[in-house]
Amino acid sequence: MTRGGAKQRGTGRSAKSSAASHDNSDQQLTQQPALESSDGEIEEDEVASSKSSFEVEAIVGDAMIEGEQYFEIQWRGLGIEHNSFRTKDEMERENPKALAKYMRTLGKSKADVRKFYQLLRDAKGPPISVINTVDEVGCPENFTYINQNIYSDEVPRPCTPMFWCECTNGCREGCECASERNYDNRGMLVSVGKERIVECGPLCKCGDDCINRVVQKGSKAVLELRRYPHKGWGVATKRLLKRGTFVAEYVGEVITTDEAESRGFKDKPQGLTYMYDLDNEFFASDCSDFSIDAKTHGNISRFFNHSCDPNMNTRSIYIEHRDPRLHRLAIFATRKIKVGEELTIDYSPGAVEGESVKTDPCHCGSKKCRKFMYF
Template identity: 35%
Template sequence: MEDNYSHIEESLIYILENIPGPIHTSNEYRTLLENFESQITNHCNCDQICTKSLCICVMNSGGVCYINGKLQYDTDRTHPVFECNSLCPCSIDCGNRIVQKGPVEGLTIARCVETDKMSKGLGIFTSRAISSGTFICEYAGEVITKSEAMKRHSENKKYERMNYIFCLNEHSNGNVTQTFIDPSQFGNIGRYINHSCEPNCQIVPVRVDSLVPKLAIFACEDIPPGAEITFNYGALSNDEGTATEGERKPCLCGAALCSGWMPFQSY
């Protein structure tokens, strides 16, 4: 993986990919660690470059995933995304190896323009034009258990700290699999991406070797040079109505269709 970015804050530790959270003796943590250290055994037998009709990894992703290095959006997508992994004999130049190569070039960390409310703080901007479907970067951090996520969320609220924990909910056969990523202390450039109610990017779970997905951020529209990179932190849910006044945070995205509040969802 090629990643030449770094943090602008010395107190943070830059990581290229997800790492497991702090060691714990609970069964919950043991399950997390087993999944994190797992190796997906399904692999293709393609020669050099994979093709849509022959590659088992592509077929496991629903038959099509990337075309010319760009994610193909499917509003009815029910398949997870599987890239070719370390067991696959195909070349690193195979078209089904995108996220594992690292973030796009031309990203910069800068302070956002202040609104009439207040500044959003730091954000990610692009110095280059980015076409729709391009992989931007991963939202990488510590992979933690639900118990640890709830503990950290409570502490963040108590000490009025920024909460970076991302909860991914994946639905399959009536079951929900949750993945919690926290880049607050260990993370990559993705931790600086702000929320928008009208984002130009979206998160797609992508699996390479491990059962634990990478939170891959893809452009969902053409992005001009100088624009801020944004994604929606989460869809509105029934939890919105149960949030307390202290839990509902005003949204500062400035979008024409801004909901007025940051997304809120309990774990």
């Protein structure tokens, strides 16, 4: 397993279909979708410049943007990457039947999600909404929402800081904490490699406004737990996320590798694990000493689904200490993510066909799908 990847214990964490299916008999015609480039900018291409109209497959979601409600449209015959948004006034003019049908189901969850909301009261950051219009599955049993890692008795507690800065009013040039610039002035990640991120720690004197403090301040992303057909629980964003946005920290119970192996095999009949290895990045070894298990203790990141072409990735991050065995895992957007789009991670980034072990079939639906999950 490549360092930084989520190693699957037992059968590993399975990935289901990445595209939700919708039953919408309305086949009204409306204006054609605008297509976006890889960075989210509108492109003029053959489809966008065509004079033909497109059928509405379904309204698949909605979001509040600056106080106004927008509806996400899935176009018949086009992939979800071409979904576009219309205001309520536009939908009332162009597709009143589709809007009325969606509004009848909006917020009518088939499942009892009250337990989810009870747990989410303890979540730090913007409120998280929950919706399940697919089936009657509610909150996982024996799940506790936590905001930071907890450690099993067999795991040593992280060591004290190795150094701290004496800067005032932010880190100055030459400061050891900020020897490698990680963020811009807006708090967006600017380093694009896999190298570790070191933020200023609690003993640094640079102040809370230092631009080298992002993950420790928590996520500002507005997210929603959604139930997807053929996939289960997933997470979508209710606000546009720019490339480099800190989305969430992967947290859970920090356990030893031996315990991770044992739990993985016990979970094998279920076909799911929620292990993320804390690979020791300073030593030439593919083995890690510890893992994060988010099955029974975790936060919103526990519900991020797999994709072979994800829109987020993880980075090792150090804040309170510099122990390479017990770094934290921060998750950032790797591109512009549209409102209503599902948030995904590649849980098998080091998979090499012919060399890695196949587990369950992958149904992420991306053009880069490897067809199988690996560990």
